[in-house]
Amino acid sequence: MFNYAQIEESKIEFVEIAPAAELPNGERLFVDMGDKPIVIFNIAGQFFAIGDVCSHDDGPLGDGVIEGHHVVCPRHGAEFDVRTGQAMQMPAVVDIPAYPVQVRDGIIFIGVPK
Numbered sequence: 001m002f003n004y005a006q007i008e009e010s011k012i013e014f015v016e017i018a019p020a021a022e023l024p025n026g027e028r029l030f031v032d033m034g035d036k037p038i039v040i041f042n043i044a045g046q047f048f049a050i051g052d053v054c055s056h057d058d059g060p061l062g063d064g065v066i067e068g069h070h071v072v073c074p075r076h077g078a079e080f081d082v083r084t085g086q087a088m089q090m091p092a093v094v095d096i097p098a099y100p101v102q103v104r105d106g107i108i109f110i111g112v113p114k
């Protein structure tokens, strides 16, 4: 289970990322949290953060096309739900991390495990 949004908040640390105004609708932002490359999407005004590495063969998911709430891996076409990290389409069968996102006073924070 990689969906950190489902972990109780006491086990999550929220880290300031950027002003929400810098990530308009339809855009994406890449952040490197130590050993965790993360991509944040703005889809219709809502923010979603997932790991930027495909579970199939390490493809750059953040470069993928967004279809609804799915991102399509540019390498072999696997799809993941950006809300949960769930693998939705072969060839990926393993979920990827999905991180909780908060916007406080116009600033995006993402939650990572402590």
Ligand code: FES
Binding pocket: 054, 055, 056, 057, 058, 059, 073, 074, 075, 076, 077, 078, 091, 092
């Ligand atoms: S690396 Fe993503 S589908 Fe193969």
